[in-house]
Amino acid sequence: MSIRILAAALTAALLAAGPAIAAGDMGAADKQAINPTAIAMFVAFVGLTLGITYWAAKRTRSASDFYTAGGGISGFQNGLAIAGDYMSAATLLGLSSLVYATGFDGVAYTVSFFVGWPIILFLMAERLRNLGRYTFADIASYRLDQSSVRTFAALGSLTVVICYLIVQMVGAGQLIKLLFGLDYAVAVVLVGVLMVIYVTFGGMIATTWVQIIKACLMLGGGLLLLVLTLSQFGFSLEAIAAKAIETHKAGPKIMGPGSLLADPVSTVSMSLGLVFGTAALPHIMMRFFTVPNAKEARKSVFVASGLIGMFFLVVAVLGMAAISIVGANPQYFEGGVVGGKLLGGGNMPIMHLAHAMGGDVLLGFMSAVAFATILAVVAGLALAGASAIAHDLYARIIRKGQATEAEEMRVSKLSSLALGVVGVILGIVFEKQNVAFLVGLTFGIAASVNFPVLILSMYWKGLTTRGALWGGFSGLVSAVALVVLSKTVWVAVLGYATPVFPYEHPALFSMSLAFIVTILVSKLDNSQRARAEIAAYDDQYVRSQTGIGAAAASSH
Numbered sequence: 037m038s039i040r041i042l043a044a045a046l047t048a049a050l051l052a053a054g055p056a057i058a059a060g061d062m063g064a065a066d067k068q069a070i071n072p073t074a075i076a077m078f079v080a081f082v083g084l085t086l087g088i089t090y091w092a093a094k095r096t097r098s099a100s101d102f103y104t105a106g107g108g109i110s111g112f113q114n115g116l117a118i119a120g121d122y123m124s125a126a127t128l129l130g131l132s133s134l135v136y137a138t139g140f141d142g143v144a145y146t147v148s149f150f151v152g153w154p155i156i157l158f159l160m161a162e163r164l165r166n167l168g169r170y171t172f173a174d175i176a177s178y179r180l181d182q183s184s185v186r187t188f189a190a191l192g193s194l195t196v197v198i199c200y201l202i203v204q205m206v207g208a209g210q211l212i213k214l215l216f217g218l219d220y221a222v223a224v225v226l227v228g229v230l231m232v233i234y235v236t237f238g239g240m241i242a243t244t245w246v247q248i249i250k251a252c253l254m255l256g257g258g259l260l261l262l263v264l265t266l267s268q269f270g271f272s273l274e275a276i277a278a279k280a281i282e283t284h285k286a287g288p289k290i291m292g293p294g295s296l297l298a299d300p301v302s303t304v305s306m307s308l309g310l311v312f313g314t315a316a317l318p319h320i321m322m323r324f325f326t327v328p329n330a331k332e333a334r335k336s337v338f339v340a341s342g343l344i345g346m347f348f349l350v351v352a353v354l355g356m357a358a359i360s361i362v363g364a365n366p367q368y369f370e371g372g373v374v375g376g377k378l379l380g381g382g383n384m385p386i387m388h389l390a391h392a393m394g395g396d397v398l399l400g401f402m403s404a405v406a407f408a409t410i411l412a413v414v415a416g417l418a419l420a421g422a423s424a425i426a427h428d429l430y431a432r433i434i435r436k437g438q439a440t441e442a443e444e445m446r447v448s449k450l451s452s453l454a455l456g457v458v459g460v461i462l463g464i465v466f467e468k469q470n471v472a473f474l475v476g477l478t479f480g481i482a483a484s485v486n487f488p489v490l491i492l493s494m495y496w497k498g499l500t501t502r503g504a505l506w507g508g509f510s511g512l513v514s515a516v517a518l519v520v521l522s523k524t525v526w527v528a529v530l531g532y533a534t535p536v537f538p539y540e541h542p543a544l545f546s547m548s549l550a551f552i553v554t555i556l557v558s559k560l561d562n563s564q565r566a567r568a569e570i571a572a573y574d575d576q577y578v579r580s581q582t583g584i585g586a587a588a589a590s591s592h
Contacts (some may be wrong), residue, residue, distance in 0.1 A: 073400030092238035115339025122252030135355025139290025168229030207465030313479030316486035484511030507554025518542035
């Protein structure tokens, strides 16, 4: 029975936690009996993180502490936190399931999820740290019009944050409901309260340490499962592959490309959205302002890339091993029919593998890790949203830079509370809705709205305010429109027979459009303001390379 309960719970977690998501009716989940092992580990994690929040609250004295931990996080710690941000339940469950189902195609997907990361981060990390202070808007508006560009950047960040927050809240609510037997609304309120406590009292210091703990738990659990699994094959990868070919119904074909990569346009569009969308997520970008200097930013990228790469290799091996261990064991299939439907759905091979290797204890531990993932991501999102409201909109736009630090922090905490309320309300409203399209929309918007303006503002001298605004809004409108016209919304939600837009991911088209419009409009802008903005690039370049004048760090 425990396998069925946790299978259902973790399916909800997967739907909530990241990009590799399939459509599903979140309202179909029912309350279940309590699983003591998983709940005990979950409660232990929450207790530990609340203790950290209490400790962090005593060290959060200024706006800099609240937004960026005073810039006092070391490169290694920040690398762990970045890895924690990226290693979601989706990467653990979704990618291992792809390998289990498709073999080579799943491995290729797993690699593609990682390849773009170090490239983008090495391009951005140092300049982000040197140019920015608290938010993405600091960089986008560095030499452009402060009011219009900062407003645009703040609205883009808030759109991404709220879309992602809805998905997280719906999944988290279903998860708590399944495990604790609570009503859905009560479960969502519980998650919202925890989120507000983490952010309001602990700020970035608490959020960072929650991410670090989560990353260690996920890496530790994954490596433990890998060692236990390899021991079944004499620690031979060749033996795992040979046994997988022998067990899988596709036989030797699982070692070659199949139908999963048959549509290159969708594959490229999804990959672009994940790579560039991830690099432009507000709560990811904020991480580069938490280290004391560009050197530590570079170190954090090095650490994060290594940990993420190692984790994806672990996931790929576990997915391949699950073919022969889980795929041949009737207790993990509905009705005991080997080759039929897996208990809990197609995303569960690695959880069944955990049960096969370590029983209910290891299964409960891996479940608690998935729950921790959601809470950590939700806290990071709320902090990013509060920063956009208090630092960009209130302090810079409404108060024209005249707000005191205490006033700005007060608005930040009120914003965190407001985002918590909004998250709870929208989480309840979207309970029975298919929220999968919001994930595609979140990454599509981040890649189409934030990324073009961000990268061009740092690397292209010719960018002007007019170009940034036209390009950014073109990306926003086209990303939303293409998601609505795709199969995900047009067919699955609105009920039409065929989609207007034949692909499910918009980034290839909307991000390209944003780049083209931004560059064309900037080129055509011959105003006096545009000439001044172009001339100001040289000073910005010196600052981005040297860090002279960059925000100083404080120690804790």
